[in-house]
Amino acid sequence: YFINPLVSVLLGVIFLQERLRPLQWVPVVLAAAGVTYLTVSMGKLPWIALVLAFSFGLYGLMKKITPLGSLQGLTLETAAVFLPALIYLIIEQVRGVGAFVNAGVSTTLLLAVTGVVTVIPLIFFSAGTKLIPLTTVGLLQYITPTTQFLLGVFVFKEAFSSNQVVGFVIIWTALILFTVENLRHNRPVRARLAVSTASSSSQVKN
Structure with a gap:
Protein backbone atom coordinates (compact mmCIF):
# COMPACT_ATOMS: atom_id res chain seq x y z
CA TYR A 1 0.00 0.00 0.00
CA PHE A 2 2.93 2.35 0.48
CA ILE A 3 4.42 1.52 -2.92
CA ASN A 4 1.13 1.73 -4.81
CA PRO A 5 0.77 5.55 -4.62
CA LEU A 6 4.20 6.01 -6.18
CA VAL A 7 3.24 3.60 -8.96
CA SER A 8 0.08 5.63 -9.61
CA VAL A 9 2.11 8.84 -9.84
CA LEU A 10 4.56 7.15 -12.21
CA LEU A 11 1.77 5.82 -14.43
CA GLY A 12 0.11 9.22 -14.55
CA VAL A 13 3.32 10.90 -15.66
CA ILE A 14 4.26 8.24 -18.24
CA PHE A 15 0.95 7.23 -19.81
CA LEU A 16 -1.29 10.24 -19.25
CA GLN A 17 1.38 12.93 -19.72
CA GLU A 18 0.39 14.49 -16.40
CA ARG A 19 3.00 17.05 -15.49
CA LEU A 20 4.06 17.65 -11.94
CA ARG A 21 4.92 21.20 -11.03
CA PRO A 22 8.50 21.62 -9.75
CA LEU A 23 7.36 21.97 -6.13
CA GLN A 24 5.21 18.84 -6.48
CA TRP A 25 8.30 16.76 -7.16
CA VAL A 26 9.55 17.50 -3.65
CA LEU A 38 10.66 1.26 5.17
CA THR A 39 11.64 -1.29 2.51
CA VAL A 40 15.31 -1.27 3.48
CA SER A 41 14.41 -1.58 7.15
CA MET A 42 12.57 -4.81 6.31
CA GLY A 43 15.80 -6.30 5.02
CA LYS A 44 14.26 -7.95 1.95
CA LEU A 45 12.56 -7.09 -1.31
CA PRO A 46 8.76 -6.97 -0.79
CA TRP A 47 7.69 -8.98 -3.84
CA ILE A 48 4.06 -9.30 -2.77
CA ALA A 49 3.84 -5.57 -2.10
CA LEU A 50 5.34 -4.83 -5.53
CA VAL A 51 2.85 -7.09 -7.30
CA LEU A 52 -0.07 -5.52 -5.42
CA ALA A 53 1.22 -2.02 -6.07
CA PHE A 54 1.60 -2.46 -9.81
CA SER A 55 -1.65 -4.40 -10.22
CA PHE A 56 -3.73 -1.81 -8.36
CA GLY A 57 -1.82 1.00 -10.01
CA LEU A 58 -2.75 -0.40 -13.42
CA TYR A 59 -6.31 -0.80 -12.17
CA GLY A 60 -6.41 2.90 -11.37
CA LEU A 61 -4.98 3.73 -14.79
CA MET A 62 -7.67 1.66 -16.49
CA LYS A 63 -10.33 3.40 -14.41
CA LYS A 64 -8.92 6.73 -15.53
CA ILE A 65 -8.99 6.01 -19.26
CA THR A 66 -12.07 3.79 -19.58
CA PRO A 67 -15.17 5.49 -21.00
CA LEU A 68 -17.47 3.57 -18.66
CA GLY A 69 -19.01 5.22 -15.62
CA SER A 70 -17.98 4.12 -12.14
CA LEU A 71 -21.04 1.94 -11.53
CA PRO A 84 -14.59 -18.09 -11.01
CA ALA A 85 -15.24 -16.76 -7.50
CA LEU A 86 -18.45 -18.78 -7.20
CA ILE A 87 -16.71 -21.97 -8.32
CA TYR A 88 -13.93 -21.39 -5.81
CA LEU A 89 -16.39 -20.81 -2.96
CA ILE A 90 -18.35 -23.94 -3.86
CA ILE A 91 -15.17 -26.03 -3.88
CA GLU A 92 -14.14 -24.65 -0.49
CA GLN A 93 -17.58 -25.36 0.94
CA VAL A 94 -17.53 -28.93 -0.39
CA ARG A 95 -14.10 -29.44 1.16
CA GLY A 96 -15.50 -28.21 4.46
CA VAL A 97 -12.96 -25.42 4.85
CA GLY A 98 -15.14 -22.54 3.68
CA ALA A 99 -15.84 -19.94 6.34
CA PHE A 100 -19.15 -18.82 4.87
CA VAL A 101 -22.02 -20.38 6.88
CA ASN A 102 -19.67 -22.87 8.56
CA ALA A 103 -18.01 -20.29 10.82
CA GLY A 104 -21.16 -19.17 12.61
CA VAL A 105 -23.83 -16.54 12.13
CA SER A 106 -21.74 -13.52 13.12
CA THR A 107 -18.87 -14.43 10.79
CA THR A 108 -21.29 -15.16 7.95
CA LEU A 109 -22.96 -11.77 8.38
CA LEU A 110 -19.60 -10.02 8.51
CA LEU A 111 -18.51 -11.77 5.32
CA ALA A 112 -21.72 -10.69 3.61
CA VAL A 113 -21.27 -7.09 4.73
CA THR A 114 -17.73 -7.01 3.32
CA GLY A 115 -19.30 -6.94 -0.12
CA VAL A 116 -20.98 -3.61 0.60
CA VAL A 117 -17.92 -2.27 2.42
CA THR A 118 -15.80 -3.10 -0.62
CA VAL A 119 -18.15 -1.89 -3.34
CA ILE A 120 -18.80 1.61 -1.99
CA PRO A 121 -15.12 2.68 -1.82
CA LEU A 122 -14.48 1.20 -5.27
CA ILE A 123 -17.35 3.23 -6.75
CA PHE A 124 -15.99 6.41 -5.19
CA PHE A 125 -12.46 5.51 -6.30
CA SER A 126 -13.62 4.99 -9.87
CA ALA A 127 -15.49 8.29 -9.88
CA GLY A 128 -12.60 10.15 -8.26
CA THR A 129 -10.00 8.97 -10.76
CA LYS A 130 -11.98 10.63 -13.54
CA LEU A 131 -12.17 13.97 -11.74
CA ILE A 132 -8.59 14.54 -10.61
CA PRO A 133 -5.13 13.71 -12.02
CA LEU A 134 -3.84 10.20 -11.38
CA THR A 135 -0.74 11.70 -9.78
CA THR A 136 -2.96 13.35 -7.16
CA VAL A 137 -4.89 10.11 -6.68
CA GLY A 138 -1.60 8.38 -6.03
CA LEU A 139 -0.47 10.64 -3.23
CA LEU A 140 -3.93 10.66 -1.65
CA GLN A 141 -3.72 6.87 -1.45
CA TYR A 142 -1.21 7.23 1.38
CA ILE A 143 -4.21 7.92 3.60
CA THR A 144 -5.20 4.22 3.49
CA PRO A 145 -2.00 2.60 4.82
CA THR A 146 -1.60 5.38 7.36
CA THR A 147 -5.13 4.78 8.66
CA GLN A 148 -4.43 1.06 8.82
CA PHE A 149 -1.26 1.78 10.75
CA LEU A 150 -3.10 3.97 13.25
CA LEU A 151 -5.82 1.35 13.69
CA GLY A 152 -3.24 -1.36 14.21
CA VAL A 153 -1.33 0.62 16.81
CA PHE A 154 -4.08 2.36 18.75
CA VAL A 155 -7.07 0.04 18.32
CA PHE A 156 -5.53 -3.42 18.03
CA LYS A 157 -2.45 -2.56 20.13
CA GLU A 158 0.01 -3.98 17.62
CA ALA A 159 3.69 -3.32 18.18
CA PHE A 160 5.49 -0.86 15.92
CA SER A 161 9.14 -0.06 15.50
CA SER A 162 11.05 3.19 15.38
CA ASN A 163 11.71 2.51 11.69
CA GLN A 164 7.99 2.60 11.01
CA VAL A 165 7.65 5.88 12.87
CA VAL A 166 10.43 7.45 10.80
CA GLY A 167 8.90 6.18 7.56
CA PHE A 168 5.46 7.51 8.45
CA VAL A 169 6.82 10.92 9.45
CA ILE A 170 8.61 11.25 6.10
CA ILE A 171 5.54 10.19 4.12
CA TRP A 172 3.14 12.44 6.00
CA THR A 173 5.53 15.35 5.62
CA ALA A 174 5.35 14.71 1.88
CA LEU A 175 1.55 14.68 1.99
CA ILE A 176 1.42 17.96 3.90
CA LEU A 177 3.81 19.60 1.44
CA PHE A 178 1.77 18.31 -1.50
CA THR A 179 -1.46 19.64 0.01
CA VAL A 180 0.02 23.05 0.81
CA GLU A 181 1.47 23.35 -2.70
CA ASN A 182 -1.90 22.50 -4.26
CA LEU A 183 -3.71 25.03 -2.09
CA ARG A 184 -1.21 27.77 -2.96
CA HIS A 185 -1.38 26.94 -6.66
CA ASN A 186 -5.18 26.79 -6.81
CA ARG A 187 -5.82 29.93 -4.76
CA PRO A 188 -5.36 32.34 -7.73
CA VAL A 189 -7.49 30.04 -9.89
CA ARG A 190 -10.33 30.10 -7.37
CA ALA A 191 -10.01 33.88 -7.09
CA ARG A 192 -10.28 34.30 -10.87
CA LEU A 193 -13.30 32.00 -10.96
CA ALA A 194 -14.97 33.99 -8.19
CA VAL A 195 -14.37 37.27 -10.04
CA SER A 196 -15.62 35.76 -13.29
CA THR A 197 -18.75 34.42 -11.61
CA ALA A 198 -19.47 37.75 -9.94
CA SER A 199 -18.97 39.58 -13.24
CA SER A 200 -21.30 37.20 -15.06
CA SER A 201 -23.96 37.59 -12.38
CA SER A 202 -23.83 41.38 -12.57
CA GLN A 203 -24.14 41.29 -16.35
CA VAL A 204 -27.19 39.05 -16.11
CA LYS A 205 -28.83 41.41 -13.62
CA ASN A 206 -28.12 44.40 -15.84
Whole structure:
Protein backbone atom coordinates (compact mmCIF):
# COMPACT_ATOMS: atom_id res chain seq x y z
CA TYR A 1 0.00 0.00 0.00
CA PHE A 2 2.93 2.35 0.48
CA ILE A 3 4.42 1.52 -2.92
CA ASN A 4 1.13 1.73 -4.81
CA PRO A 5 0.77 5.55 -4.62
CA LEU A 6 4.20 6.01 -6.18
CA VAL A 7 3.24 3.60 -8.96
CA SER A 8 0.08 5.63 -9.61
CA VAL A 9 2.11 8.84 -9.84
CA LEU A 10 4.56 7.15 -12.21
CA LEU A 11 1.77 5.82 -14.43
CA GLY A 12 0.11 9.22 -14.55
CA VAL A 13 3.32 10.90 -15.66
CA ILE A 14 4.26 8.24 -18.24
CA PHE A 15 0.95 7.23 -19.81
CA LEU A 16 -1.29 10.24 -19.25
CA GLN A 17 1.38 12.93 -19.72
CA GLU A 18 0.39 14.49 -16.40
CA ARG A 19 3.00 17.05 -15.49
CA LEU A 20 4.06 17.65 -11.94
CA ARG A 21 4.92 21.20 -11.03
CA PRO A 22 8.50 21.62 -9.75
CA LEU A 23 7.36 21.97 -6.13
CA GLN A 24 5.21 18.84 -6.48
CA TRP A 25 8.30 16.76 -7.16
CA VAL A 26 9.55 17.50 -3.65
CA PRO A 27 6.79 15.56 -1.84
CA VAL A 28 6.98 12.79 -4.44
CA VAL A 29 10.70 12.36 -3.81
CA LEU A 30 10.11 12.55 -0.06
CA ALA A 31 7.41 9.88 -0.24
CA ALA A 32 9.70 7.68 -2.32
CA ALA A 33 12.42 8.16 0.28
CA GLY A 34 10.03 7.15 3.05
CA VAL A 35 8.94 4.02 1.20
CA THR A 36 12.55 3.15 0.41
CA TYR A 37 13.47 3.58 4.07
CA LEU A 38 10.66 1.26 5.17
CA THR A 39 11.64 -1.29 2.51
CA VAL A 40 15.31 -1.27 3.48
CA SER A 41 14.41 -1.58 7.15
CA MET A 42 12.57 -4.81 6.31
CA GLY A 43 15.80 -6.30 5.02
CA LYS A 44 14.26 -7.95 1.95
CA LEU A 45 12.56 -7.09 -1.31
CA PRO A 46 8.76 -6.97 -0.79
CA TRP A 47 7.69 -8.98 -3.84
CA ILE A 48 4.06 -9.30 -2.77
CA ALA A 49 3.84 -5.57 -2.10
CA LEU A 50 5.34 -4.83 -5.53
CA VAL A 51 2.85 -7.09 -7.30
CA LEU A 52 -0.07 -5.52 -5.42
CA ALA A 53 1.22 -2.02 -6.07
CA PHE A 54 1.60 -2.46 -9.81
CA SER A 55 -1.65 -4.40 -10.22
CA PHE A 56 -3.73 -1.81 -8.36
CA GLY A 57 -1.82 1.00 -10.01
CA LEU A 58 -2.75 -0.40 -13.42
CA TYR A 59 -6.31 -0.80 -12.17
CA GLY A 60 -6.41 2.90 -11.37
CA LEU A 61 -4.98 3.73 -14.79
CA MET A 62 -7.67 1.66 -16.49
CA LYS A 63 -10.33 3.40 -14.41
CA LYS A 64 -8.92 6.73 -15.53
CA ILE A 65 -8.99 6.01 -19.26
CA THR A 66 -12.07 3.79 -19.58
CA PRO A 67 -15.17 5.49 -21.00
CA LEU A 68 -17.47 3.57 -18.66
CA GLY A 69 -19.01 5.22 -15.62
CA SER A 70 -17.98 4.12 -12.14
CA LEU A 71 -21.04 1.94 -11.53
CA GLN A 72 -21.04 0.43 -15.02
CA GLY A 73 -17.34 -0.36 -14.83
CA LEU A 74 -17.63 -2.01 -11.44
CA THR A 75 -20.59 -4.05 -12.65
CA LEU A 76 -18.53 -5.32 -15.58
CA GLU A 77 -15.61 -6.19 -13.29
CA THR A 78 -17.89 -8.04 -10.89
CA ALA A 79 -19.49 -9.98 -13.72
CA ALA A 80 -16.05 -11.00 -15.01
CA VAL A 81 -14.93 -12.52 -11.70
CA PHE A 82 -18.32 -13.77 -10.49
CA LEU A 83 -18.20 -17.25 -12.00
CA PRO A 84 -14.59 -18.09 -11.01
CA ALA A 85 -15.24 -16.76 -7.50
CA LEU A 86 -18.45 -18.78 -7.20
CA ILE A 87 -16.71 -21.97 -8.32
CA TYR A 88 -13.93 -21.39 -5.81
CA LEU A 89 -16.39 -20.81 -2.96
CA ILE A 90 -18.35 -23.94 -3.86
CA ILE A 91 -15.17 -26.03 -3.88
CA GLU A 92 -14.14 -24.65 -0.49
CA GLN A 93 -17.58 -25.36 0.94
CA VAL A 94 -17.53 -28.93 -0.39
CA ARG A 95 -14.10 -29.44 1.16
CA GLY A 96 -15.50 -28.21 4.46
CA VAL A 97 -12.96 -25.42 4.85
CA GLY A 98 -15.14 -22.54 3.68
CA ALA A 99 -15.84 -19.94 6.34
CA PHE A 100 -19.15 -18.82 4.87
CA VAL A 101 -22.02 -20.38 6.88
CA ASN A 102 -19.67 -22.87 8.56
CA ALA A 103 -18.01 -20.29 10.82
CA GLY A 104 -21.16 -19.17 12.61
CA VAL A 105 -23.83 -16.54 12.13
CA SER A 106 -21.74 -13.52 13.12
CA THR A 107 -18.87 -14.43 10.79
CA THR A 108 -21.29 -15.16 7.95
CA LEU A 109 -22.96 -11.77 8.38
CA LEU A 110 -19.60 -10.02 8.51
CA LEU A 111 -18.51 -11.77 5.32
CA ALA A 112 -21.72 -10.69 3.61
CA VAL A 113 -21.27 -7.09 4.73
CA THR A 114 -17.73 -7.01 3.32
CA GLY A 115 -19.30 -6.94 -0.12
CA VAL A 116 -20.98 -3.61 0.60
CA VAL A 117 -17.92 -2.27 2.42
CA THR A 118 -15.80 -3.10 -0.62
CA VAL A 119 -18.15 -1.89 -3.34
CA ILE A 120 -18.80 1.61 -1.99
CA PRO A 121 -15.12 2.68 -1.82
CA LEU A 122 -14.48 1.20 -5.27
CA ILE A 123 -17.35 3.23 -6.75
CA PHE A 124 -15.99 6.41 -5.19
CA PHE A 125 -12.46 5.51 -6.30
CA SER A 126 -13.62 4.99 -9.87
CA ALA A 127 -15.49 8.29 -9.88
CA GLY A 128 -12.60 10.15 -8.26
CA THR A 129 -10.00 8.97 -10.76
CA LYS A 130 -11.98 10.63 -13.54
CA LEU A 131 -12.17 13.97 -11.74
CA ILE A 132 -8.59 14.54 -10.61
CA PRO A 133 -5.13 13.71 -12.02
CA LEU A 134 -3.84 10.20 -11.38
CA THR A 135 -0.74 11.70 -9.78
CA THR A 136 -2.96 13.35 -7.16
CA VAL A 137 -4.89 10.11 -6.68
CA GLY A 138 -1.60 8.38 -6.03
CA LEU A 139 -0.47 10.64 -3.23
CA LEU A 140 -3.93 10.66 -1.65
CA GLN A 141 -3.72 6.87 -1.45
CA TYR A 142 -1.21 7.23 1.38
CA ILE A 143 -4.21 7.92 3.60
CA THR A 144 -5.20 4.22 3.49
CA PRO A 145 -2.00 2.60 4.82
CA THR A 146 -1.60 5.38 7.36
CA THR A 147 -5.13 4.78 8.66
CA GLN A 148 -4.43 1.06 8.82
CA PHE A 149 -1.26 1.78 10.75
CA LEU A 150 -3.10 3.97 13.25
CA LEU A 151 -5.82 1.35 13.69
CA GLY A 152 -3.24 -1.36 14.21
CA VAL A 153 -1.33 0.62 16.81
CA PHE A 154 -4.08 2.36 18.75
CA VAL A 155 -7.07 0.04 18.32
CA PHE A 156 -5.53 -3.42 18.03
CA LYS A 157 -2.45 -2.56 20.13
CA GLU A 158 0.01 -3.98 17.62
CA ALA A 159 3.69 -3.32 18.18
CA PHE A 160 5.49 -0.86 15.92
CA SER A 161 9.14 -0.06 15.50
CA SER A 162 11.05 3.19 15.38
CA ASN A 163 11.71 2.51 11.69
CA GLN A 164 7.99 2.60 11.01
CA VAL A 165 7.65 5.88 12.87
CA VAL A 166 10.43 7.45 10.80
CA GLY A 167 8.90 6.18 7.56
CA PHE A 168 5.46 7.51 8.45
CA VAL A 169 6.82 10.92 9.45
CA ILE A 170 8.61 11.25 6.10
CA ILE A 171 5.54 10.19 4.12
CA TRP A 172 3.14 12.44 6.00
CA THR A 173 5.53 15.35 5.62
CA ALA A 174 5.35 14.71 1.88
CA LEU A 175 1.55 14.68 1.99
CA ILE A 176 1.42 17.96 3.90
CA LEU A 177 3.81 19.60 1.44
CA PHE A 178 1.77 18.31 -1.50
CA THR A 179 -1.46 19.64 0.01
CA VAL A 180 0.02 23.05 0.81
CA GLU A 181 1.47 23.35 -2.70
CA ASN A 182 -1.90 22.50 -4.26
CA LEU A 183 -3.71 25.03 -2.09
CA ARG A 184 -1.21 27.77 -2.96
CA HIS A 185 -1.38 26.94 -6.66
CA ASN A 186 -5.18 26.79 -6.81
CA ARG A 187 -5.82 29.93 -4.76
CA PRO A 188 -5.36 32.34 -7.73
CA VAL A 189 -7.49 30.04 -9.89
CA ARG A 190 -10.33 30.10 -7.37
CA ALA A 191 -10.01 33.88 -7.09
CA ARG A 192 -10.28 34.30 -10.87
CA LEU A 193 -13.30 32.00 -10.96
CA ALA A 194 -14.97 33.99 -8.19
CA VAL A 195 -14.37 37.27 -10.04
CA SER A 196 -15.62 35.76 -13.29
CA THR A 197 -18.75 34.42 -11.61
CA ALA A 198 -19.47 37.75 -9.94
CA SER A 199 -18.97 39.58 -13.24
CA SER A 200 -21.30 37.20 -15.06
CA SER A 201 -23.96 37.59 -12.38
CA SER A 202 -23.83 41.38 -12.57
CA GLN A 203 -24.14 41.29 -16.35
CA VAL A 204 -27.19 39.05 -16.11
CA LYS A 205 -28.83 41.41 -13.62
CA ASN A 206 -28.12 44.40 -15.84
